[in-house]
């Protein structure tokens with residue numbers, strides 16, 4: 001079973017807690033709700049936000065409860081890299097090859113649009129969440145990655161996929177100067193953002209609670225069983241809620257409640273850190289980053305407005321050891337082989353940082369939900385009318401979740417089918433996807449480590 005463990009490592013983002021962190025709107029669980037959302041991360045909070053907006057617009061009031069196993073935003077969202085980095089080419093190039101041009105365009109532009117959506121939301125609601133619009137520099141430190149990205153970008157340009165136009169490419173002569181990264185062989189930059197994810201999510205939750213949503217933290221859902229009249233019982237140790245619609249926003253942990261997703265959404269442990277530069281004159285970085293260091297090895301990094309750096313990845317030190325990260329749900333422990341990876345990180349990789357005195361202030365872990373084909377599962381759970389899923393973001397939820405949640409809200413409030421909502425077709429959860437035996441994570445692990453693909457879960 002893959003329920004969230006208690007007493008997780010402390011991420012930087014959870015050092016300033018909101019009054020709703022352990023909130024329970026009522027002492028007892030409500031006995032009924034129109035909609036129960038399981039999970040109070042970015043997905044759960046965004047779904048509640050869009051449900052409220054749409055039910056208000058269509059004058060169809062809804063009673064909504066959110067049930068969260070631990071504290072609010074204590075899952076992957078509260079422990080990620082804060083990087084809202086729409087991928088303009090990697091996923092789209094994969095989709096182009098496998099599903100064709102239209103699917104590639106949908107995947108790429110759906111992600112790209114989310115920076116503007118969040119910018120508009122933050123401005124409209126004056127959300128205090130350190131949101132910054134920037135450009136992401138995707139820096140290749142080895143030639144194969146450089147050539148692969150270049151090839152993918154060319155294919156997308158040729159196919160007319162819109163996001164390819166926003167990418168600025170620097171070749172091996174200029175990549176180091178443009179990026180400031182030592183040994184850069186190529187650099188691709190494109191629009192992105194970064195954010196304090198906990199503050200964004202707690203704003204959405206707080207607004208939802210003020211609008212009457214019943215939030216119940218520290219209440220793990222143990223099962224969902226059928227009730228009469230086509231309704232569902234959402235069961236917890238504190239009692240059950242009878243609901244017409246149940247929405248799984250439980251990401252990595254989904255298969256403990258929906259075993260049919262066991263092969264399709266697998267918990268994967270990641271590690272992240274905050275680096276502090278004590279000297280006021282540490283070089284300023286205007287962009288956010290991905291550093292592709294070696295096959296299977298990459299880091300992601302944002303430069304915060306307080307001068308600190310949040311950087312995650314560290315695969316160099318643990319990727320080959322599958323038991324450290326694959327099918328792991330324990331975020332109460334660090335990934336042991338990688339716990340010192342971030343020491344001297346800035347000095348190692350960035351020009352001008354050698355004598356910055358930058359040091360690792362915090363290291364934490366978090367659990368992501370990796371989907372077996374790399375795309376999230378959004379829509380009605382096959383064979384379970386009234387149950388919907390919004391999960392499986394493969395460590396890349398920040399540019400996918402907000403609009404996926406909006407699609408879910410359209411299905412619930414307006415009764416639209418998954419084919420009718422604004423959602424890339426490859427995100428739709430389908431029985432064929434659940435039955436597919438492929439697994440992109442294990443296949444790429446086997447390719448990099450030259451080991452055999454391990455037996456299926």
Ligand SMILES: Cc1cc2nc3c(=O)[nH]c(=O)nc-3n(C[C@H](O)[C@H](O)[C@H](O)COP(=O)(O)OP(=O)(O)OC[C@H]3O[C@@H](n4cnc5c(N)ncnc54)[C@H](O)[C@@H]3O)c2cc1C
Nearest residue numbers: 039041042043069075076077080081083221251366397398
């Ligand atoms: C170390 C790390 C770094 C990352 N960096 C980035 C990044 O920089 N950019 C990016 O785009 N993505 C990043 N990600 C991925 C990103 O954080 C996720 O894709 C995203 O936060 C998923 O949001 P979510 O709401 O679906 O899941 P979560 O935030 O995990 O929320 C799911 C919630 O459901 C709750 N839950 C689960 N089971 C139950 C149950 N049975 N009963 C009740 N509640 C339950 C959990 O406790 C949890 O709070 C990173 C992830 C990690 C771990």
